[in-house]
Amino acid sequence: MLELDKFIEWIHSSLLYLIGLDWVVSLIEYVLIGVAFLSLYAVLALILIYVERKICAFFQCRLGPTRVGPWGLFQSIADMVKILLKEIIRIDKTDQLIFKVAPFIVIIGSFCTFGALQFGRGLHGVDFNVGLFYMLAISSLGVVGILLAGWASNNKYTLIGAMRSGAQLVSYELSAGISLLTMVIISGSLNLTDIIEGQANAWYIFQAPLPALIAFVIYLIAGHAETNRGPFDLPEAESELTAGYHTEYSGIQFGFFYLAEYLNMFIIAAIAATVFLGGWQPFHINADWAASFNGIMDCIPTWAWFFGKVFALIFLSLWVRWTFPRLRIDQLLKLEWKILMPISLVNLLLMAVWVLIF
Amino acid sequence: MSSGEIFIVVFITAIILVSAALVIAMLISPRSTNEQKGEPYECGIPTRGTSWMQFKIGYYLFAILFLMFDVETVLLFPWAVIMKSLGVMGLCSVLFFLFILVLGLAYAWKKGALEWK
Numbered sequence: 001m002l003e004l005d006k007f008i009e010w011i012h013s014s015l016l017y018l019i020g021l022d023w024v025v026s027l028i029e030y031v032l033i034g035v036a037f038l039s040l041y042a043v044l045a046l047i048l049i050y051v052e053r054k055i056c057a058f059f060q061c062r063l064g065p066t067r068v069g070p071w072g073l074f075q076s077i078a079d080m081v082k083i084l085l086k087e088i089i090r091i092d093k094t095d096q097l098i099f100k101v102a103p104f105i106v107i108i109g110s111f112c113t114f115g116a117l118q119f120g121r122g123l124h125g126v127d128f129n130v131g132l133f134y135m136l137a138i139s140s141l142g143v144v145g146i147l148l149a150g151w152a153s154n155n156k157y158t159l160i161g162a163m164r165s166g167a168q169l170v171s172y173e174l175s176a177g178i179s180l181l182t183m184v185i186i187s188g189s190l191n192l193t194d195i196i197e198g199q200a201n202a203w204y205i206f207q208a209p210l211p212a213l214i215a216f217v218i219y220l221i222a223g224h225a226e227t228n229r230g231p232f233d234l235p236e237a238e239s240e241l242t243a244g245y246h247t248e249y250s251g252i253q254f255g256f257f258y259l260a261e262y263l264n265m266f267i268i269a270a271i272a273a274t275v276f277l278g279g280w281q282p283f284h285i286n287a288d289w290a291a292s293f294n295g296i297m298d299c300i301p302t303w304a305w306f307f308g309k310v311f312a313l314i315f316l317s318l319w320v321r322w323t324f325p326r327l328r329i330d331q332l333l334k335l336e337w338k339i340l341m342p343i344s345l346v347n348l349l350l351m352a353v354w355v356l357i358f
Numbered sequence: 359m360s361s362g363e364i365f366i367v368v369f370i371t372a373i374i375l376v377s378a379a380l381v382i383a384m385l386i387s388p389r390s391t392n393e394q395k396g397e398p399y400e401c402g403i404p405t406r407g408t409s410w411m412q413f414k415i416g417y418y419l420f421a422i423l424f425l426m427f428d429v430e431t432v433l434l435f436p437w438a439v440i441m442k443s444l445g446v447m448g449l450c451s452v453l454f455f456l457f458i459l460v461l462g463l464a465y466a467w468k469k470g471a472l473e474w475k
Contacts, residue, residue, distance in 0.1 A: 033364060034371035041375075084379070087387045092396035093408075108372045115368035126365045133435055154409045155398040167417045170424040177431045184438040247399055252383035256376060330474030333420065337472045341427075341463070345456065348434075352441060352449050 037115055037125060041263065046076040048262045051311075052318060059322040086251035094248065095152040102149035103249070103256035109141030110260045110267060117270050118192050120280045120303030131192040132184065135271060136177055142260065143169040146235070149257070150245035161244030164329055165235030169226055171336040176222035178344040179215035182351045183275045186212070196279035201286045203278035208358070211351035216276045218344050220316070223268035225332075227261060230321035234329055269313035273306065280306040419471050423463075430459050 011032075015025045050065070050073065057064030065072030091099075113135050118124040128134050143166055150162020186204055187195045198204075205212045225232040236244030246257045273279060280302035284294045327335070398405050437444070437452055466472060 030363070030367045033367050034374070037368055038371055038375060084383050085387055086383075087389060088380075088383060089395060090391070091398060093398065104373065104376050107376050108369065111372035111375065112365070112368055115365065125368060126361045128361050128365075151410075153398070155405075156400060156409050159409050159413070163413060163417045167420045170428075171420060174424065174427045174431065177428070178434075181431060181434055181438050184435065185441045188439060188442055190435070190439060242399065242401070251387060252379050255379070333472070333474060337420075337423070337463075338467070345460065349449075349453070349456070352452070355442060356446065356449065 033125065037111070041111060041114055044266055045259050045262050046080065048266060048314070049076040049079070051314070052262070055315065055318050056322055059319075080255075083252055083255040088251040088253055091153070091248050094154050098148050098152035099248075100253075102145045102152060103253055105145030105148065106142050106260045107256050109139060109145060110263045112141075113139040113267050114263060116192065117267070118196060118274060118279055119306055120301065123280075123303060124192070127191070127193055130190045132180060132190045132195065132275070135267075136173075136180065139264070139267065140169070140173055142264065143173075146245050149249070153245075153248035155248050157241045157243075157247045158245050161235045161241045161247070165228060165245055167329070168228070168232060168235065168332060171333060172222040172225040172232075172340075174222075175218050175336060175340040175344050176226060178341075178348055179219040179222065180271070180275055182211060182215040182344070182348050185348075185351050185355055187275075192274060192279075195275060196281060199278040199281045201284055203276065203281065203283075205276045208351060208354050211347050211354050212276065214343065214347045215351070216272070218340055218347070219272055219276070220313070222336075222340065223272060224317055224320060225336075227265045227268055227317075229261070229265065230317065231324035231327050232332060233326060234332060265314060265317060266310065269310045269317065270306075272313055273309035277309050278305075279309075416474060419466075423466060423471065426462060427459070430455075 012025070012029070015028060016022075019025055019028075053075070054064040054072075065075035068074045068078045112126075116124075116126040116128070116131055116135050116138075118127075126134070146169070147162050147166045150158040150165070153159075183195075183204055184190060186208055187198050189195060189198070199207075205216055224230055228235050235241075236246070241247070246254055249257065282294070282297040282300060282302070282305055284290075284297060398409070433455070434452070437448060441448060
């Protein structure tokens with residue numbers, strides 16, 4: 001198994017031995033952390049874009065990208081180069097400052113949330129004692145970027161797209177927040193390490209089967225809506241609004257919104273996996289006769305568990321995306337405020353009673 | 359290394375990611391201008407007036423409702439963390455809190471704020 005703690009310790013001590021100056025060593029380590037997160041972020045985006053295109057092709061009985069490299073594996077790299085080579089068109093009559101700042105805000109929102117994920121045992125960056133709350137707070141920064149982008153473009157399509165997106169994101173954030181709150185009742189902590197450690201014997205979804213399952217389903221629906229995808233893609237409904245809030249963005253500036261969208265899909269799946277499905281914890285049966293089974297499960301590295309769960313949830317999200325037709329805005333808001341919201345509030349109380357009784 | 363430091367590193371990395379990609383793109387991408395290119399894209403028809411104008415009030419209502427429930431979520435987080443030790447008394451007080459809140463939602467529902475007109 002990957003012994004990351006020792007590896008980091010080894011880097012730290014050898015750097016100290018080679019250089020000897022404390023602040024230089026810290027600086028180098030900061031740069032290393034930044035580079036590590038940046039490469040993981042970029043590589044995941046490339047993989048996600050390829051996976052999405054392939055899977056959506058298979059759902060529609062197509063082949064998807066096949067030309068660049070074997071099975072089209074290098075297609076997303078080619079796309080990345082292409083998007084860098086595209087001209088950044090300067091639109092007149094826009095609010096130039098806000099227009100340029102908006103992609104920064106969207107990327108910061110998704111990147112800082114990404115930094116708080118736990119990819120495996122001891123394999124994490126930011127680990128606040130209010131980790132879950134931090135993630136909820138900083139991931140909702142994205143909606144500010146989207147609203148600013150739509151408003152600054154001075155275009156009717158982007159304005160409508162941004163307004164729809166704003167209404168949708170803030171509404172569904174409530175259900176997502178409350179369903180995570182439901183799980184905090186069992187975990188008794190907001191720290192992600194504690195939350196994952198608490199699931200060593202049984203994942204939370206098995207610890208309180210009924211309320212946790214309801215919360216899980218609500219979180220999946222709300223999280224899916226928060227990524228602006230699938231049946232909830234009104235903000236950028238192609239046939240109505242060309243491209244929604246990023247109609248006026250071109251070249252790499254458009255690429256940032258694209259990147260953030262794919263990574264948000266990953267982040268939502270990762271939070272769901274962490275809080276409901278035990279994060280990087282292997283699947284354990286909490287009984288005497290299952291000791292050897294648990295031993296076999298432990299042999300699989302923790303990061304493989306994490307990425308396996310996350311990609312299973314992403315596949316589910318893609319499946320939903322290519323199965324259901326797009327909702328109308330009134331249906332969308334009705335679903336949230338009249339169905340999901342009351343259910344999640346009742347579910348919160350159900351969980352509280354469940355924990356008190358059992 | 360503390361989490362606060364890593365957070366700052368991650369934050370700065372995000373800014374560097376965007377700025378670096380922008381600078382690279384500006385260096386290697388072609389550039390040309392003409393009068394039509396700078397116009398807002400509205401399916402090839404010349405734009406009429408500005409888009410910075412009064413907009414449908416419906417979105418605003420949902421934003422206000424969101425504010426109410428989001429603050430409520432923030433207030434519920436501390437309760438959820440220590441819910442096990444607070445026990446039945448804590449649950450009762452939260453029930454009262456939620457009751458007042460749901461009253462607000464019911465009022466909005468009855469007044470038709472949740473309908474899309």
